[in-house]
Amino acid sequence: MIPEIGQFALTLALGFALVQSILPILGSARGNSLWMRSAYATSLAQVVFTMIAFAALMRSFVVSDFTVLNVVENSHSLKPLLFKIAGTWGSHEGSLLLWVLILTVFGAGVSVFGTNISAGLRARTLSVQAWISVGFFSFMLFTSNPFERVFPPPTDGQDLNPLLQDVGLAIHPPLLYIGYVGFSIVFSFAVAALIEGRVDAAWARWVRPWTLAAWMSLTAGIALGSWWAYYELGWGGWWFWDPVENVSFMPWLLGTALLHSAIVTEKRGAFKSWTILLAILTFSLSLLGTFIVRSGLLTSVHAFAVDPERGVYILWLLGISIGGSLTLYAWRAPALDAGGLFRPVSREAGLLLNNLLLATATGTVLFGTLYPLFVEAISGERLSVGPPFFNAAFIPMMLPLVFAMALGPFLSWKRADLAGVLQRLKFVAILSGLATLTIWYLTEGGPALAYLSIAIAIWMLLATLQEWAGRIRLGDVTFRESFRRARNLPRASHGMTLAHAGLAIAILGFVGSSAWKSEQIVFVTPGTEVAIAGFDVRFEGVERVVGPNYVANRGTLTVELDGEYVTTLNPERRSYPVSQYSTTESAIRSNMAGDLYASLAEAANAQAEARGAWTLRILYEPLVNFIWIGSAMLVLGGGLSLSDRRLRVGAPKRASRSIPAATPAE
Missing domain, CATH: 2.60.98 (Tick-borne Encephalitis virus Glycoprotein; domain 1)
Incomplete structure (x- = not known):
């Protein structure tokens, strides 16, 4: 009876998603406020009924209800309770249910916390989010029903993959999914803005906290998965450039670029088109990862090796979502205002370089991940693109990025004095060189690239600390005054310092554990x-x-x-x-x-x-x-920034001005 309640709840959630996908966006086009406000009720209803379904599936795992096929295939009566609970999302069907639960939670979050968003943009955003929900609810109900019964029931289950019976793997998938699905709401904001024909500082302010929350969770999920692989798989590595590792890493790279691009859009009104495109591509890569993991294209400890026919369904969803959004972008983006002008040496230029390098690195990882699949599909020949390719292609692009990250916070908006910035960092450069020479003396040989990477990581760490010390005038005023200034600094400033320093420390771990193992x-x-x-x-x-x-x-x-x-x-x-x-x-x-x-x-x-x-x-x-310490600092830095009152309060409401949906952007 409980599984049937869960399946009925999913059917009701699909019905509410269908209503939300149509009514609010029609209301925004016709100026009907009642239709627009309907998104509030339908988004909450989706969450409630999806939670009921998820609770029903979890209850089936906890009590070992072996009349449910999903429980039979992924649980056992002797399995510890924690792993029975984790078995809820340990299969294709269960993880998909967790995916749609998070999807509906993000939609409801915009309904509840987005009261200062203009009614038209919020209605369009929630309708777009519902389009995604409809796709995944229908996929689950028609091809991947988590409540499918089996009669007669077996006496016991087949057990969950033992590699997944681990505390790290109990937490890792939910964190990854919050990251993947979190970018869906940013995607919805981007598509809604293209439909409305308006992207401005207020839009960027609304997008930033959702982007930051998704980025934090994805960072934590990737780090936890890497830690699990390190201590559980027995080979002593923390990253192998596995295709399923790569499909989580690519949205992280573009999400990082999106996070910085949205700052420029908010502060200077620039990069509007670039920010919209990054929002679309970041979530598109999340969908691509879903297709690769669930299509049966590859077999991995991370992947769900399922019926390829399900992959065809996801491929259609992928084509409609990515193709439709990019077509809309091609139509509307050229009309977007270019925004503020800036010199080649400025903070905007530094962030543009950041975005270009991250996008190029993402493309490199995408090529290395998909190329063997294309070759096998066309010729039947199996190829392996592994660490040698990725290390040779990816690392040289990241070193200039890390070097430039140290300079970025010292640059001013619109125009900056690069010679002056380098002069301020002269002492940092000397210390970085001395530290690298000390490491070279203490180690017995190693690749030249390793020493260069260490030097750049130390350079970034010291420059980040110097920038923070300069903000609070540490050493120039009394300690009491510096402490007062530190307390008065926006939390986002502390978060940036912590995250940049965390990346530098993580790089020290990457290099040390690889070059001198x-x-x-x-x-x-x-x-x-x-x-x-x-x-x-x-x-x-x-x-x-x-x-x-x-x-x-x-x-x-x-x-x-x-x-x-x-x-x-x-x-x-x-x-x-x-x-x-x-x-x-x-x-x-x-x-x-x-x-x-x-x-x-x-x-x-x-x-x-x-x-x-x-x-x-x-x-x-x-x-x-240092890898885990640096990763934790990245997540904590993101959390500190997210707690900044400026992000929690959000942007002020736009001046009331109706813009027809089909009107070209300003």
């Missing part, structure tokens, strides 16, 4: 000793342990440094009897200098296991924790 893969028996990065690691043996829904071989490693005991590591090799799946559980000794990382592979054969012989992977990754 030590790794050994050895065949060990009890008593075997391995020396790595100054540590002496002794393999003591393996014992059998039993978990709630798995059995494991747990290794014991004693770690010493200069003859002194440091720690004991216990890597595991787990087997899940229900799913007939094995996972590697790494053991990590972490500190700020780096991680000592150990993972246990399968024994070569039964005889090797009987005498305690195993394959052991041991790595030392310098500065790897």
Whole structure:
């Protein structure tokens, strides 16, 4: 009965989405305020009924209702409660339900919190958002019903993929979806503005908090997924340029460009057309990621390998959404006012360079991701485009961007004195060079690109701190006065400083853990000793342990440094009897200098296991924790900016002036 209630609730939500997709936008065209206000009720109704459906599915997982096919395929009665709950979004159908729930929440958020948005723009925005909802509600109900029954029900389920039975993976998908779907409301704002024919500072002010919220969540989701891959998959890497990793990274890159472009539109009235295009493309890449993950084009631990016919449905949605919005953009964008003028050396020019480099980098990642799929579709030949290509093509574009990011906050609007800015940063340049030389002295060789990357990261970190110190006049006035100035600075200024510094620190982690990583893969028996990065690691043996829904071989490693005991590591090799799946559980000794990382592979054969012989992977990754620290600073910086009163209050209402929907932009 509960699953049927959930399915009926989804059907009602689709009905309200259909009404919202038509009535408010007609009302805005005819000046009918009652029709425009109907979006408030329909958006809230969508949220309520989608929540009912989601709660019904979660309840089916919690109580192990094996009359529901989705529960049978993705749960088991012995699975811990947390992972039963996470199983709600651990499948294609469940994750799609979470997607539409977040989609409706963002729409309702504009209804509830967008009271200072002009009635016409809000009505059009919510109608566009409902168009997206209609597409995904219909996709779910017609091809991916999460409440499909199975009779007779089996005695137990098939269990969730053991790799996904992890706290990190319980949180990672919702964060990613909030990021993906968060950009949908920015897309809706952009399409509504094109229909209305008006983009101004007020529009940019309304768009910024939604963009920032989506960007924050996507940042957190990508970082958490990278951390999970690092400690769970057993190979010691945090990024592999997997196609499904790439489809989350591309919206992040364009979302970062969009965030900065909207600032220029708000502050200077420039980049209007560019901001609209970025809003369309960012969400389009989110939809493209949905197609790649759910179409059956590829198989990955991240992907839902499903019936390709579902991919055809998503492909139609993709074509209508992207094709329709870009056609509208091509028609309306040329009439948009170009906005404020600026010199080649100015803050606007710096942000334009930022956007161009991020867009080019996104295109490079897109090419590397899709090219093998196109080749296989046309010729049947399987190609692999992996880290060598992406590292060689992507990193050289990012280094100038990071270098310029250090200069950007020092540049003034309209025109700036580049020589004066460089003069102010002379001491920062000297310190960056000395720090890089120190690292070169302490390390025993390494790629020249690694030292250049370290130098630019330190340059950006120190320049960011100097800019913040200059704002509060640290050292020029008393500490009490500097503290007062820091308290009075807008939170967005502190957020920018924290985010830019976080990126610099994350780059230190990227470079350190890649350029100076030590790794050994050895065949060990009890008593075997391995020396790595100054540590002496002794393999003591393996014992059998039993978990709630798995059995494991747990290794014991004693770690010493200069003859002194440091720690004991216990890597595991787990087997899940229900799913007939094995996972590697790494053991990590972490500190700020780096991680000592150990993972246990399968024994070569039964005889090797009987005498305690195993394959052991041991790595030392310098500065790897700087990646997580820097990522956390990026998210916190975004949160601090989002809490700025100027964004929470929003833009003042536009002067009342009706603009026909078909009138060209000013």
